[in-house]
Amino acid sequence: MPRPTMWTPQLQETLQLACRAPSFHNSQPWQWSVGADTVELHLFPQRLVASDSSGRQALLSCGAGLDHFRVAAAAAGWTANVDRYPNPNDHKHLATIDFSPMAFVTEGHRHRAEAIRRRRTDRLPFAAPADWDTFEPVLRQITGDTVLIDVLDAQARPALQKAAALTESARLDDSTYHADMHWWTSSSDSGTGIPHSSLTSQSESDRVGIGRRFPITHHRDQRADVQADDARIVVMSTYDDTRLDVLRCGETLSAVLLAATMADLASCTLTHLTEVPAGRDIVRELTGRELPQVLIRMGCTPADEEIPPLTPRLPLADVVTVRR
Numbered sequence: 001m002p003r004p005t006m007w008t009p010q011l012q013e014t015l016q017l018a019c020r021a022p023s024f025h026n027s028q029p030w031q032w033s034v035g036a037d038t039v040e041l042h043l044f045p046q047r048l049v050a051s052d053s054s055g056r057q058a059l060l061s062c063g064a065g066l067d068h069f070r071v072a073a074a075a076a077g078w079t080a081n082v083d084r085y086p087n088p089n090d091h092k093h094l095a096t097i098d099f100s101p102m103a104f105v106t107e108g109h110r111h112r113a114e115a116i117r118r119r120r121t122d123r124l125p126f127a128a129p130a131d132w133d134t135f136e137p138v139l140r141q142i143t144g145d146t147v148l149i150d151v152l153d154a155q156a157r158p159a160l161q162k163a164a165a166l167t168e169s170a171r172l173d174d175s176t177y178h179a180d181m182h183w184w185t186s187s188s189d190s191g192t193g194i195p196h197s198s199l200t201s202q203s204e205s206d207r208v209g210i211g212r213r214f215p216i217t218h219h220r221d222q223r224a225d226v227q228a229d230d231a232r233i234v235v236m237s238t239y240d241d242t243r244l245d246v247l248r249c250g251e252t253l254s255a256v257l258l259a260a261t262m263a264d265l266a267s268c269t270l271t272h273l274t275e276v277p278a279g280r281d282i283v284r285e286l287t288g289r290e291l292p293q294v295l296i297r298m299g300c301t302p303a304d305e306e307i308p309p310l311t312p313r314l315p316l317a318d319v320v321t322v323r324r
């Protein structure tokens with residue numbers, strides 16, 4: 001088998017899968033650079049969301065892309081060895097990856113890569129997860145000691161709803177935030193942004209209660225049988241707030257979302273609750289953690305439901321450069 005760092009169809013497929021990673025507003029703030037022996041991951045400032053002034057969401061997104069890359073490489077028979085922040089003077093150079101051949105590609109490797117093709121952000125209400133007691137230990141094993149995990153149940157709902165409401169009102173006059181929201185939900189032709197088919201109507205959004213408020217769509221009410229969201233909420237917090245912590249948190253976010261997909265759980269990443277102090281303080285109180293980064297709603301969806309199209313991605317040519 002050729003080494004994957006050569007610009008082979010195998011590496012192109014690996015990068016295609018890596019770019020299926022979730023990203024803030026589907027901004028895809030990554031740039032991959034392919035050399036003779038290594039692949040580099042860089043933060044691409046031109047695709048930063050303006051309201052993400054610290055770049056935290058972009059780093060989380062790139063971390064998710066990095067983990068997706070590793071999963072896709074494993075399914076192709078390669079262990080991706082990741083050196084994070086290899087150049088201390090360049091904080092946009094997030095990782096350099098080299099490869100060693102794997103002894104055997106297992107069913108597990110293949111299934112995880114397959115989950116990349118099925119995973120999507122679902123903003124509709126969920127029924128309660130069917131077999132949470134089996135899933136939670138899996139979740140805790142994945143997260144290990146890179147991030148702290150807390151699972152919130154129905155009792156935390158009122159506080160989370162308050163956090164969502166306070167976040168909304170803190171942003172009423174935030175013109176940059178609303179301009180962003182408008183831009184990233186009306187640019188789906190360009191291969192970035194969130195298409196209307198992935199957004200919710202007023203009634204769907206009300207039944208979830210704690211989601212980010214995107215522009216409302218006017219489609220027929222979906223998943224009407226699920227009257228109120230009964231999802232578990234997973235909160236991921238970091239020990240510290242360095243770039244490396246946030247990047248690794250993004251990698252773990254990817255691992256958690258793929259594990260949920262493999263367990264037939266639907267998921268929706270939520271970060272609005274950690275973006276402004278009023279919301280973040282409530283999440284801090286609920287978890288007892290100083291640095292909550294990401295929340296994920298997880299639950300079940302009706303089995304016979306029509307699955308909407310996947311959100312678009314940029315063509316590979318826009319996010320990959322080949323170093324000569």
Ligand SMILES: Cc1cc2nc3c(=O)[nH]c(=O)nc-3n(C[C@H](O)[C@H](O)[C@H](O)COP(=O)(O)O)c2cc1C
Binds near residue numbers: 057121193271272
């Ligand atoms: C760091 C990060 C933050 C996100 N925040 C939210 C959010 O607050 N609300 C939401 O509905 N989706 C959120 N998402 C999901 C993205 O909007 C989604 O990944 C993107 O639109 C691509 O769609 P897909 O996940 O269906 O492929 C977030 C994703 C990431 C990686």
